[in-house]
Amino acid sequence: MLAEIITIGDELLIGQTIDTNSAWIGEQLSLIGIRVHQISSITDNEKHIIKALDEASNRVQLVIMTGGLGPTKDDITKHTLCKYFNTELVLNIEKLEQLKERYQKFNVPFTKVNQDQALLPKSCLILKNTRGTASGMWFERNKVVFISLPGVPYEMKGILTDEGFPQLVKHFETPNVIHKTIRTVGVPESILAQTIENWESGLIKHHLKLAYLPSPGFVRLRISGIDRDGKLAPVIEQEANKLTHLIGEHIYGSEKETLEFVIGKLLTEKKQTISLAESCTGGNIAKRLTSTPGCSAYFMGGIVSYANEVKLSILKVSEIDLETNGAVSKEVVEQMASNVRLLLKTDFSIATSGVAGPTGGTEEKPVGTVWIAVSSANRTISQKLLLPFNNRERNISVASSYALNLFRKEFLI
Amino acid sequence: MLAEIITIGDELLIGQTIDTNSAWIGEQLSLIGIRVHQISSITDNEKHIIKALDEASNRVQLVIMTGGLGPTKDDITKHTLCKYFNTELVLNIEKLEQLKERYQKFNVPFTKVNQDQALLPKSCLILKNTRGTASGMWFERNKVVFISLPGVPYEMKGILTDEGFPQLVKHFETPNVIHKTIRTVGVPESILAQTIENWESGLIKHHLKLAYLPSPGFVRLRISGIDRDGKLAPVIEQEANKLTHLIGEHIYGSEKETLEFVIGKLLTEKKQTISLAESCTGGNIAKRLTSTPGCSAYFMGGIVSYANEVKLSILKVSEIDLETNGAVSKEVVEQMASNVRLLLKTDFSIATSGVAGPTGGTEEKPVGTVWIAVSSANRTISQKLLLPFNNRERNISVASSYALNLFRKEFLI
Numbered sequence: 001m002l003a004e005i006i007t008i009g010d011e012l013l014i015g016q017t018i019d020t021n022s023a024w025i026g027e028q029l030s031l032i033g034i035r036v037h038q039i040s041s042i043t044d045n046e047k048h049i050i051k052a053l054d055e056a057s058n059r060v061q062l063v064i065m066t067g068g069l070g071p072t073k074d075d076i077t078k079h080t081l082c083k084y085f086n087t088e089l090v091l092n093i094e095k096l097e098q099l100k101e102r103y104q105k106f107n108v109p110f111t112k113v114n115q116d117q118a119l120l121p122k123s124c125l126i127l128k129n130t131r132g133t134a135s136g137m138w139f140e141r142n143k144v145v146f147i148s149l150p151g152v153p154y155e156m157k158g159i160l161t162d163e164g165f166p167q168l169v170k171h172f173e174t175p176n177v178i179h180k181t182i183r184t185v186g187v188p189e190s191i192l193a194q195t196i197e198n199w200e201s202g203l204i205k206h207h208l209k210l211a212y213l214p215s216p217g218f219v220r221l222r223i224s225g226i227d228r229d230g231k232l233a234p235v236i237e238q239e240a241n242k243l244t245h246l247i248g249e250h251i252y253g254s255e256k257e258t259l260e261f262v263i264g265k266l267l268t269e270k271k272q273t274i275s276l277a278e279s280c281t282g283g284n285i286a287k288r289l290t291s292t293p294g295c296s297a298y299f300m301g302g303i304v305s306y307a308n309e310v311k312l313s314i315l316k317v318s319e320i321d322l323e324t325n326g327a328v329s330k331e332v333v334e335q336m337a338s339n340v341r342l343l344l345k346t347d348f349s350i351a352t353s354g355v356a357g358p359t360g361g362t363e364e365k366p367v368g369t370v371w372i373a374v375s376s377a378n379r380t381i382s383q384k385l386l387l388p389f390n391n392r393e394r395n396i397s398v399a400s401s402y403a404l405n406l407f408r409k410e411f412l413i
Numbered sequence: 414m415l416a417e418i419i420t421i422g423d424e425l426l427i428g429q430t431i432d433t434n435s436a437w438i439g440e441q442l443s444l445i446g447i448r449v450h451q452i453s454s455i456t457d458n459e460k461h462i463i464k465a466l467d468e469a470s471n472r473v474q475l476v477i478m479t480g481g482l483g484p485t486k487d488d489i490t491k492h493t494l495c496k497y498f499n500t501e502l503v504l505n506i507e508k509l510e511q512l513k514e515r516y517q518k519f520n521v522p523f524t525k526v527n528q529d530q531a532l533l534p535k536s537c538l539i540l541k542n543t544r545g546t547a548s549g550m551w552f553e554r555n556k557v558v559f560i561s562l563p564g565v566p567y568e569m570k571g572i573l574t575d576e577g578f579p580q581l582v583k584h585f586e587t588p589n590v591i592h593k594t595i596r597t598v599g600v601p602e603s604i605l606a607q608t609i610e611n612w613e614s615g616l617i618k619h620h621l622k623l624a625y626l627p628s629p630g631f632v633r634l635r636i637s638g639i640d641r642d643g644k645l646a647p648v649i650e651q652e653a654n655k656l657t658h659l660i661g662e663h664i665y666g667s668e669k670e671t672l673e674f675v676i677g678k679l680l681t682e683k684k685q686t687i688s689l690a691e692s693c694t695g696g697n698i699a700k701r702l703t704s705t706p707g708c709s710a711y712f713m714g715g716i717v718s719y720a721n722e723v724k725l726s727i728l729k730v731s732e733i734d735l736e737t738n739g740a741v742s743k744e745v746v747e748q749m750a751s752n753v754r755l756l757l758k759t760d761f762s763i764a765t766s767g768v769a770g771p772t773g774g775t776e777e778k779p780v781g782t783v784w785i786a787v788s789s790a791n792r793t794i795s796q797k798l799l800l801p802f803n804n805r806e807r808n809i810s811v812a813s814s815y816a817l818n819l820f821r822k823e824f825l826i
């Protein structure tokens with residue numbers, strides 16, 4: 001069972017808006033066993049919309065489109081759909097009453113433009129929108145289902161969740177697709193691929209597929225297959241276990257878990273706390289730890305010791321060590337880690353000091369040289385990174401991930 | 414002159430990855446006068462790739478595709494392109510040497526999989542990738558240009574910026590589009606639109622267009638037009654000046670300048686320094702200040718005082734004030750600001766304390782309540798924000814921007 005998604009709007013094509021609707025719809029459809037074959041973003045133009053609908057409906061049984069249903073004049077989807085399905089707009093009294101009530105409630109004047117939103121195609125089934133003014137619409141032709149939705153993500157998600165997906169599950173006989181995502185950190189895709197090559201080749205006999213999903217510092221591995229007899233879940237689990245056996249040291253989590261979320265979960269379970277002393281990562285690790293709601297249970301805070309003066313005055317790094325070895329050194333980063341832990345009275349700490357670039361590198365310490373350290377009451381451990389990026393943002397991001405991972409490996413597992 | 418973008422990868426269709434490449438490419442192409450007609454995201458499948466290339470090249474003169482060029486086996490783009498352009502993979506010695514050097518430099522074993530990245534289609538022009546291992550490729554057929562790029566945004570952007578766009582400008586006779594971007598902070602799009610309505614209507618007589626580009630806390634206003642006679646630049650400057658006259662208080666910069674970049678530039682010029690005391694923003698302001706290369710000239714560092722203990726022990730906030738008023742209060746945030754300035758011996762400081770959510774709100778201090786303060790030797794000023802978002806990330810991001818902007822307005826202009 002295949003579907004296509006068509007997102008409509010000039011703003012998508014000139015890069016004003018990133019299309020996040022398609023990814024959300026694609027993910028939700030895959031969970032109910034519908035596979036997205038293609039996503040197309042097209043202009044607000046009648047001919048273009050009709051051509052895209054024709055092409056998509058020749059390839060798949062379900063076409064979901066978003067955008068072009070708002071009250072303003074550049075939104076022409078509704079009129080185009082009437083033409084395409086050979087129907088006409090009629091005033092929907094129930095919808096009109098809802099709209100009036102809604103505008104009254106929010107004390108907004110009810111204009112002609114708003115009233116036009118109660119004009120809906122005669123031949124469609126209406127999908128209710130409890131979060132906004134534009135209705136969803138369900139059309140059928142030659143056994144193909146077409147669903148049209150407003151482009152506002154919050155409204156689109158509400159309509160599909162409340163009405164669209166339940167009706168799709170009823171309407172189509174869909175296969176049950178199962179996915180399992182394994183998250184790795186700190187190892188390049190090519191090394192992973194080589195390590196798991198034999199295992200990967202064996203997946204075919206269970207009709208399973210593997211996808212590599214890399215991002216800076218990380219690679220996600222996704223195993224997926226169609227469950228025809230209700231017996232696939234344990235097979236996928238078994239294969240995931242084999243994978244863990246092969247590359248377990250690189251695996252930090254699964255599914256949607258971020259590294260900072262996993263660390264937060266482990267610290268919360270252990271009722272232990274952490275502090276930070278960041279130089280080259282400049283607050284990025286703190287920002288990532290605080291991105292998780294509930295982090296106040298384990299994250300006490302940190303010192304962003306960007307200037308050497310702050311390393312001396314607040315973190316009490318030895319002036320001699322700083323002068324002799326420089327700020328980007330084992331000695332300094334280890335003192336940063338152990339001193340911030342004592343200063344903020346936490347169980348653990350992480351520290352970073354490096355050359356993020358693009359300038360500031362030397363022959364001895366080129367851009368990408370980063371020292372990371374982690375500390376507990378028992379021991380302080382450090383590691384030197386030589387990151388291959390001549391890019392400040394990337395060096396900061398990857399150094400942060402590696403420092404978090406060093407902490408996880410040394411103290412949480 | 415029309416283009417299409419094709420992004421390749423199953424991960425896009427099942428929603429594991431949001432396609433951000435297309436929006437970036439669309440925006441950049443529009444800056445060099447090329448309009449994107451359609452964006453398609455398709456599967457890692459030979460037939461599908463070939464069909465998409467056929468369809469797109471029948472509609473437009475430029476097809477840019479991303480994805481499917483990594484070293485692992487689910488990446489089949491390169492083989493498909495050879496088939497499509499009736500050519501074969503040949504070993505590119507120069508590329509092989511570059512790859513070997515790269516892997517040696519970073520001390521990573523050079524495997525068979527890596528070596529295969531030096532196999533490139535015979536008939537294509539190679540677009541160099543200085544940021545990664547997969548090359549870009551430029552093909553031509555029937556006056557249509559096809560560019561294939563790796564899917565990793567950082568590498569894709571590098572290849573297009575260094576090689577792709579300059580060659581496209583040379584290859585196609587594109588109109589000379591002139592843009593001017595004015596950056597505002599802290600005022601909603603609807604209020605801006607109302608304030609500049611008359612000015613905006615006047616743009617049409619110069620054949621100029623205005624685009625509103627909103628992002629959390631910010632709105633960019635882009636004026637653009639096609640320069641047919643070499644006389645448009647001063648006209649755009651004149652209109653930009655009129656705009657500054659109308660909304661100057663909301664404007665902080667132009668073109669690609671971020672708020673933190675502008676602040677850094679002003680601090681550098683004045684030879685003055687800044688420190689931070691962040692609670693609810695949790696390192697986000699520090700991260701943003703350190704994103705600018707050269708920030709060590711003015712950014713000394715900061716205290717992320719996430720826990721109240723850190724506000725007391727390091728920032729020496731009054732325990733009575735903290736108990737009486739709570740951490741999210743005028744008293745506490747002003748002490749955080751003035752104390753961190755003294756502690757880190759800087760000319761200025763910024764402090765934040767608030768309820769980022771999604772939980773932790775009370776009737777008196779709901780989610781989105783944030784106190785921000787800025788301080789100099791002469792005065793400390795604070796402001797209460799009531800942000801309308803029930804979203805942690807958005808509250809942190811907008812509170813950071815507003816705090817930076819309060820500092821800019823109070824002390825730098």
